[in-house]
Amino acid sequence: MANTLVKDYQVNSRKHTEMVSSTLITFFLALGALAMVIPFVWMVSTSFDNDALFNIPFPPRFYPKLLTLDNYRLAFTNVSMLKYMFNSLLVAVGTILISLLSAIMSGYALSKINFKGRNVILLLALSTMMIPGEVTMTSRFFLFDKLGLADSYWAFWLPASAYVFGTFFAKQYIDSIPDSLRESALIDGAGELRIAFQIYMPLCGALIATLTILLFLGSWNDFLWPLIILSSPEKYTLQLGIALFSYNQGLNEMPAIRMATTVICIIPILILYLFLQRYIVESIALTGLKQ
Amino acid sequence: MNIRNASTIYPVQKKNKLNPFIRRNIAGYLLCSPMILGLLIFVFYPMLQTFIYSFQSTNGISGVLNGVTNYKWIFKDDMFWGALKNTAIMSVMAVLIDIVVCFILASLINSLSYNKGFFKSIYFLPNVVSSVATALLFNFLFYPTNAGVINYFLSFLGIKPVGWLVQPGIAKFSIVLMGLWRSVGYDTILFLAGLQSIPREYYEAAKVDGANGLQRWWHITIPNMKPIFAFMIIMQVIGTLKRFDDVWLIGGVGGNPGGSLQTVVLYIYRNAWISRDVGIASAASVVLFAITLIITIANYRIMNKER
Structure with missing residues (x-):
């Protein structure tokens, strides 16, 4: 007791x-x-x-x-917010499409096709992740300048094809999808390209969603590269537009308009976050440690 | 059934006369070609070009070789040493504060049995805000008078207004705090993922042995998190070495107040686009690359030794 x-x-x-x-x-x-x-x-x-x-x-x-x-009202009349927003969207959509395509194609090849030198390619690609973009940006600007593509969105879209993190992540993801799908499709006479896009890609929903979120956040919030490459105001992205507006006027001037532009700038991404928060948080936890 | 019929059933095999081994190679290279071309043209070539520029006196369009003059110049340049020093100080400060704060936050959130998702979402919220928006916002929150929210709150504790972003001695710390607001959610979530990977049995065994919560944290959680600490530190050191957006917006190309926010990337930017001395900018880029490389390699060495 x-x-x-x-x-x-x-x-x-x-x-x-x-x-x-x-x-x-x-x-x-x-x-x-x-x-x-x-x-x-x-x-x-x-x-x-x-x-x-x-x-x-x-x-x-x-x-x-x-x-x-x-x-x-003043923010919209003084800063071409809608134009900038459209530009940012254009840059983001192109970047996402090209990066996704390139990552899934190479991820599929590195995962499923046993071709000569694939390990070398993977290793070389991964080693480039150690090169910070800030180190090569000066030369990259002059490269685009020589190609006549400075001050154009090609400077965002073309380099998007080298999305090594996406390739690596796609490879790991496709590794977990059985090889037997490819083998039976090969016997049926399908080519590798068709197998990649018609059989494996539809099974990569979660992968595509995760990479799209990460790419959108990265592209929408990017600042240094647009600052360097874009020179005509009608091509500015949203971040560059509001940053230069504030920078040129003096940072402490007109707080209300400044905050209005900031609110507009983060609203699209906040809406995205509200709807996909579970997903975003999980994809960070998933991808972050693998990087 | 004759042979002709069979070949109409499988027409594809007849079409592809190439050896399947060669076909496989071609398909592999073809599928990898966008990535490979992208890397060759937009990463390897610019890297090589940066090396070449660094030994030239050039404006990016035409230049002449000048040996190691650029390197000699930057190592004699007080501003470059200042930039290195500022970057290192901010980097160390940011990493230390961030790791400690985020690890404690993650541990606290992990110990809750309810509201985990809620806190994760709230702490992660600032992470989706761009560096530009953050800088514009904190420029007002850090206002040097009591009209600034942070000074206003501090005034209740009897602290006189602090010139967060206008005093050279404090500006670095303010920038680090600003970065912390954005990064805290991201890093907390990474730590949480790490915490959840520690096997439950360890804790249960310790519980049976009578260890309390704090003891379990100290003797099980922290030793098991070592690889994650190492990973986080390296990622953050490399990330903070590239600081540019916030210092440019707050302090301009001069890294004001008083050059205290001048970072290495800002130094590169200033030399390439303000003084148009691409050779100097490239030499500084190569130095930044070397530092990143050394830190990464050193980290791998240490990690492998521990294993």
Whole structure:
């Protein structure tokens, strides 16, 4: 009797400490989460704030006293936001298509076709991942300049074919699809290209989704390469457009318009995130450690 | 049934007269060709060109060989050493803070039995925001008066307004904090993936032996996470060596305030596009490449030794 009472007490106290500690942890994590979210709240609030046109309001507030849409109107009239957005989309779609095609084709070949030198190709390709793009960007600019392709979107689309991370990831993914599909298709007389696109590609849904998300995030948020390669304002991407607008006007001027442009710039990607958050988070966990 | 009928049933085999071995090779190369061509033209060739430029006095269009003059120049250039120093300081600061914060966050999230997904989503949210948007936003959050949100909150703790982005001594730290806001979710998720790969039995065995939560964390979690720590450190060191977007937006090509935000990539950019001295920019690029290579190789050596 006494023994069970002691045991009960121990179990209860253990449960109790566990509850206390998990409440504490939740509280601590919630504080951190608040720090993650506050910048967004301030940004959105300022973008609608009637008093923030010339100076940020004091004391800082997270809900405007006087709501206005004028900041957005001014943002759209001063910065060609829609044009930039369209340009960014154009760059992203082309990059995604070319990278995906190239990655799946080479991933399939490296995984399933036993051709001469495939290990050498894989090794060489992987070793290029050690070359940072920043190291080659100067020469790459002059290469495109000589080809007459500087200040054009070909400078984004053509290099997209060398998507080594995608190739590697596609190879690993296709490794897990049985060889027997290819073998029976070969007996039926299908060519490798047809096997790659008609038999294996439809089975790569998860792979395509993951790579598309990563490529879109990368392309949409890219800044340094557009800064170097694009010179005519009507070709600017969204990041470059709003960055140069702020840069040329002085960073501290007109906070409301600046925040309006920033909100517009992150909205497409936030919408994407809201719908695909589970998926994005998982694809990061999946691909991140393999890189 | 005669032979003619059979050949009409399998017409493809008749069409392909090539030896299947050669056919397989051709198919392999053909399918890999977009990637191979892309690498040759847009990675290998520019890399080679960068090496060549680095031994030339050139504006990128025409140039003359000048031996190792460019290298001599950059190693005598205070601004280059400054850039190296700034990059290294920011890199070390960013990696240390990021690894500690993200590992603790991941451990805390992992210990919860509910709300895991919620916290993952919230912490990851800033990661989808571009570096440009982050810099524009934090430029106001770090406002040097109490109108800036961060200084305003600190004022409740009795701290006087800090010139986050205008004081040379502090600007690097502010940039690192700004980067942390963006990277924290990504790295926490990677750590979480690592934490979940540690076998459950270890913890259960330790529980039976009477180890408490903190002891289990210290004696099981941390030793088992070693390879992931190594991976994260190397990825982040290499990533932070390439810092450009945020320092360019906040500090301009000069890396202001007072050149304290001048990084190596900024130095490359400035020499290539402001002073149009592509030779100098290329020499600096080669040095950056060498540093990346040394760090990567050293890391592999250490990792292999541990195994």
